[in-house]
Amino acid sequence: MTAPAEQAREQVALREMRWWDIEPVLELERELFPYDAWSPALFWSELARARGPHATRRYLVAENGEGRVVGYGGLAAAGGTGDVQTIAAARDHWGTGLGARLLTALLTAATDFECREVLLEVRVDNDRARRLYERFGFEAVGLRRGYYQPGNADALVMRRPADPAPDPAPGPAHDPATDPAPEHQGTTTHG
Template identity: 75%
Template structure:
């Protein structure tokens, strides 16, 4: 993701997460930490036919990573794009030498929970009222390092979609 991606990202963000959409400033702040030799973030966009159809972000601190966001345009649901974006973030976590990846997911977002479970994430708790202003609880999930030394990841390809980090 680059600064010129922020406007189309915001359009998708507002469509998918109308109650708790990130602001322009939040994305700018995350991107500021995604470049250079001291980068602690990885943000990606997915393009299909020149149109932004998905994005995802990961933050790291020491040996722990946190999935910040994953979003896929409604007309691309069920195509495997969410899985591809998640796989790319898990690869980034390995590059950052993280031994565990955490995330929060709305308790009412069963589609996302199933995606994370397919990739080896397990529920470990809840954050009450995490998503505001709707006061929706978050399910906290965690993925730990596999025995071969890397973060577990599933398949990573969707035909006709370009992932750009």
């Protein structure tokens, strides 16, 4: 890996997307997807579902050491299925592993939302993204003709099972009555 790529990787932090990130995310969105960029209203709508105890979305931004948004991604969860809604890395961060970091974080969110599977759509002509998804175990399961508008580009639908819960270690029968009380019980609130 080249020194600039290593430097870019080290200086990028992932964090939850907030309303003040919408404008810089839109700038990147328009640069990367000029014909089918999301609207501000769509990002606002998605972020509205990413907070609180009944959140069904997880949106992240990747920010470099100077505070510039260099990537973002989002996941929706419903009925045991996660759907990667969007994922992108700035061109000057291609090849740094940022896309893989964002996808890993979204798959972790799918696990947090107790999803059994994760789906996504990718433009059929986006070979770079397709290779990334295939490395993560996504497989093609369908085609949506004319999905990306106004360019009328087709989308490949890809799927992978969510990470299964680890099996308990084999051993003697477990008696919960003899366990000490845990420090904290419950689930993490999303948002």
